[in-house]
Amino acid sequence: MSDRVDQRIVVPAREGRAVRMPAGGRFRVVDLEGQQVGDLFAFSADDITEYASAEHTRVGLARLFPSLGEAFLTNRRRPILTLIADDSPGVHDMLCAACDPARYRLLGVEGWHASCQENLQRVTGELGVKRIEIPQPINLFMDIPVGPDGALGFAPARTRSGDSVTLQAEMYTIVVLSACPQDLNPINGPGPTSLAIELLD
Amino acid sequence: MSDRVDQRIVVPAREGRAVRMPAGGRFRVVDLEGQQVGDLFAFSADDITEYASAEHTRVGLARLFPSLGEAFLTNRRRPILTLIADDSPGVHDMLCAACDPARYRLLGVEGWHASCQENLQRVTGELGVKRIEIPQPINLFMDIPVGPDGALGFAPARTRSGDSVTLQAEMYTIVVLSACPQDLNPINGPGPTSLAIELLD
Numbered sequence: 091m092s093d094r095v096d097q098r099i100v101v102p103a104r105e106g107r108a109v110r111m112p113a114g115g116r117f118r119v120v121d122l123e124g125q126q127v128g129d130l131f132a133f134s135a136d137d138i139t140e141y142a143s144a145e146h147t148r149v150g151l152a153r154l155f156p157s158l159g160e161a162f163l164t165n166r167r168r169p170i171l172t173l174i175a176d177d178s179p180g181v182h183d184m185l186c187a188a189c190d191p192a193r194y195r196l197l198g199v200e201g202w203h204a205s206c207q208e209n210l211q212r213v214t215g216e217l218g219v220k221r222i223e224i225p226q227p228i229n230l231f232m233d234i235p236v237g238p239d240g241a242l243g244f245a246p247a248r249t250r251s252g253d254s255v256t257l258q259a260e261m262y263t264i265v266v267l268s269a270c271p272q273d274l275n276p277i278n279g280p281g282p283t284s285l286a287i288e289l290l291d
Numbered sequence: 292m293s294d295r296v297d298q299r300i301v302v303p304a305r306e307g308r309a310v311r312m313p314a315g316g317r318f319r320v321v322d323l324e325g326q327q328v329g330d331l332f333a334f335s336a337d338d339i340t341e342y343a344s345a346e347h348t349r350v351g352l353a354r355l356f357p358s359l360g361e362a363f364l365t366n367r368r369r370p371i372l373t374l375i376a377d378d379s380p381g382v383h384d385m386l387c388a389a390c391d392p393a394r395y396r397l398l399g400v401e402g403w404h405a406s407c408q409e410n411l412q413r414v415t416g417e418l419g420v421k422r423i424e425i426p427q428p429i430n431l432f433m434d435i436p437v438g439p440d441g442a443l444g445f446a447p448a449r450t451r452s453g454d455s456v457t458l459q460a461e462m463y464t465i466v467v468l469s470a471c472p473q474d475l476n477p478i479n480g481p482g483p484t485s486l487a488i489e490l491l492d
Contacts, residue, residue, distance in 0.1 A: 145388035145427040154441035167393040187346035192368040226346040240355035
């Protein structure tokens, strides 16, 4: 396996992008400027009702988040993405829902605000997918400290420019990445910036 | 508010039961014999696509599980059930998917095994609900210790006979309770037993 980048898809700040990955295909999610959370979703391209599921992954691995070499599991408990490299501080989240219009209304926003849920719906719609369930995302680079009493924090992402994780698709997969538009809490540091998906040879 | 029990619905070991609760209605989930996990689901009775969501609850409360007086939130971030009393050791889980046929196959079971997912589908089907998403359940009395490194344990429930939690519906709600049939790990202590739903006056 080489690490040659075959194609690079920039995910602009506050937007989402989707890509179809063949089984065995590898890709890298890169934090271009640093301190940017990426909401990652993965669906079986053959049956959109099967998708990477946080709650099934936690049970299958007996961990809050996969370790290197472990796979995220679907809601049918099949491996869909394997975490094959982590060139970042290694802090990720799988506890928090994607931000959505209701979240921003509750945070006091009047009018429209970009959200990971709408990004997911838009880019899968552009692929011709009519209706999807909204899974709990894999929140790459997101720092949600869990206290011993179960309290959760919302801390700034610890990543620096160029940090990345590399994943391998274990089935024919639709991968969606949203550059999280959250700017009302500190998770994206000074503010939303861009990510990239690099398809590896 | 009195605590008079208006109706008692026994949920036999390994089975599920559903009940419609009006907004403001209160009910108690009782562990009849002790050490029995109850998978609790709650759907808006007016729109089954809105349901209690672990990942939205965690974000809204900044906790792994609600404290007394706090509400579970739906996937539209609205309160659906408030935890109004906890007469149990207070150990509950909201990290683990409901057990399902795939889970038991992976645990080595050949042939059919009762599961919380099938219980949910059966009892909502009996109410005339055609198709539901399978939410991450609220796993009452389930002891899943979270280590500082994110490792999860599967420990026996700490409840004794008669322990309970009391909840209040915040909207017109379909409540589903499954007496978890898991008998291949220690979560249900010596083995699956019955629960009860007590509707309070």
